[in-house]
Amino acid sequence: MRVTYYPGCTLYTKAKNLGELAKASAKILGIEMKELENWTCCQAAFPLVSDNIMGLVSPSRIIINAEKEGDKLTTLCSFCYNVLKRTNNVLKNDVEKRTKICEFLEEDYKGNIEVLHFLEIIRNDIGFERLKKKVKKSLEGLNVAPYYGCQILRPASVLKLDDPENPRILHDFLASLGCEVVDFPFKVECCGSYQILNEEVKDVALGCSYNILNSAIKNGADAIALTCPVCYFNLDKKQKEIAQKFGDFKHIPILYFTELLGLALKVDKKLFDFEKHFIDPRPLLIEKGLIENNVVKRKEEV
Amino acid sequence: MKISAEDVKNDFIKEIEELSGQKVLKCYQCGKCSAGCPMVDAMDLLPNQIIRLLQLGQKDEILKSKTIWICASCFTCEARCPKGIDLSKLMEALRVVLLRKGKDFIEVSKLSEEELEEAPQQLLVCSSRKYTA
Numbered sequence: 001m002r003v004t005y006y007p008g009c010t011l012y013t014k015a016k017n018l019g020e021l022a023k024a025s026a027k028i029l030g031i032e033m034k035e036l037e038n039w040t041c042c043q044a045a046f047p048l049v050s051d052n053i054m055g056l057v058s059p060s061r062i063i064i065n066a067e068k069e070g071d072k073l074t075t076l077c078s079f080c081y082n083v084l085k086r087t088n089n090v091l092k093n094d095v096e097k098r099t100k101i102c103e104f105l106e107e108d109y110k111g112n113i114e115v116l117h118f119l120e121i122i123r124n125d126i127g128f129e130r131l132k133k134k135v136k137k138s139l140e141g142l143n144v145a146p147y148y149g150c151q152i153l154r155p156a157s158v159l160k161l162d163d164p165e166n167p168r169i170l171h172d173f174l175a176s177l178g179c180e181v182v183d184f185p186f187k188v189e190c191c192g193s194y195q196i197l198n199e200e201v202k203d204v205a206l207g208c209s210y211n212i213l214n215s216a217i218k219n220g221a222d223a224i225a226l227t228c229p230v231c232y233f234n235l236d237k238k239q240k241e242i243a244q245k246f247g248d249f250k251h252i253p254i255l256y257f258t259e260l261l262g263l264a265l266k267v268d269k270k271l272f273d274f275e276k277h278f279i280d281p282r283p284l285l286i287e288k289g290l291i292e293n294n295v296v297k298r299k300e301e302v
Numbered sequence: 303m304k305i306s307a308e309d310v311k312n313d314f315i316k317e318i319e320e321l322s323g324q325k326v327l328k329c330y331q332c333g334k335c336s337a338g339c340p341m342v343d344a345m346d347l348l349p350n351q352i353i354r355l356l357q358l359g360q361k362d363e364i365l366k367s368k369t370i371w372i373c374a375s376c377f378t379c380e381a382r383c384p385k386g387i388d389l390s391k392l393m394e395a396l397r398v399v400l401l402r403k404g405k406d407f408i409e410v411s412k413l414s415e416e417e418l419e420e421a422p423q424q425l426l427v428c429s430s431r432k433y434t435a
Binding site: 008009010013014015041043044045047048049050051052055077079080150153154155156164165188189190192193194195196197198199200201203204205207208229230232233237 | 320321322323340341343344368371372374375376377378380381382388390391393394395398408412413417420421422423424425426427428429431432433
């Protein structure tokens with residue numbers, strides 16, 4: 001099957017592991033991810049006030065262009081997913097806004113396109129049973145806590161990905177790869193999101209991330225799997241500051257769900273860029289026999 | 303606090319309801335939004351207090367509060383409100399009232415080099431969307 005793929009701003013830079021490993025894994029699963037041409041920024045935040053139609057223009061342009069290519073548009077970043085799916089919902093159901101946007105863009109919107117997260121494509125079109133059969137290297141023995149965050153789940157009435165309080169999709173996905181899935185109470189809590197850049201409340205935002213990481217560790221996780229580049233920044237890159245602020249804190253590696261998928265499907269080793277991680281997952285992956293000891297130089301222990 | 307009939311009937315409530323598409327009188331103050339809010343520790347007014355003050359037309363009290371700038375739009379309150387109010391939309395409407403006066407609430411130039419180097423692009427775009435006019 002073929003789907004149109006919208007990468008978004010980070011997937012070729014800071015979240016390279018999220019994008020490249022998804023594409024390579026998709027190929028093995030029989031999904032062709034055809035990148036949308038001339039894509040632009042989705043503008044990262046869905047406008048929450050009713051008269052901000054300008055804020056819907058760039059995601060609408062992306063959706064309308066994707067509609068010319070096929071009936072499925074897929075994304076990997078939680079922020080892009082939230083914005084694009086909510087915008088598609090507006091285009092489908094709000095005649096007044098749709099008319100205004102289409103006239104402004106001088107384009108037609110037919111309403112034949114769905115915005116789907118890559119996980120949704122795996123669940124709905126491949127199925128977790130079939131995914132299980134495609135696994136070449138089971139991730140057995142790896143205790144992974146699935147972390148969802150906000151943007152992929154809420155508002156559930158529009159996104160319809162899963163239950164906003166007790167989701168299963170990432171749990172089922174990890175279980176199909178052979179991981180020991182570690183359920184933990186902070187799986188849908190906010191990581192502090194963009195408030196990490198707000199000097200006044202940075203400490204509270206760091207506290208949000210600390211609670212998530214600590215809860216996963218206490219429940220027996222060796223690593224956390226997630227979908228969002230912002231959560232990744234707060235939960236991985238900020239562990240240095242979290243450790244300075246909370247004396248009892250122990251580090252834990254953070255992995256994109258596609259890195260685990262790539263390991264299980266045995267995609268080309270060269271596509272993994274473990275140097276991008278602040279907390280190096282290699283010692284853990286070597287210990288569990290998932291990567292070879294000699295391939296990569298270990299970064300200094302933090 | 304002195305509350306008059308004029309306060310309760312003022313145009314501010316109408317303006318916010320129109321911007322947010324939410325009905326503020328639906329709220330019966332159960333407090334679930336405040337109980338689940340991840341950022342509540344930094345807030346000077348609790349999320350449910352914002353709605354209560356809004357019901358009572360207390361424009362100045364609300365607009366000078368830090369709370370509206372601390373909301374991270376994580377939609378946890380939206381998922382839990384038994385009356386189906388999307389509080390994140392009310393918070394954004396309140397921010398927009400101030401932003402549309404042309405004032406910015408963050409300065410990108412003040413971010414550290416390390417943050418600019420490491421932060422994913424959407425984090426910067428998102429915070430500019432939320433905090434600048």
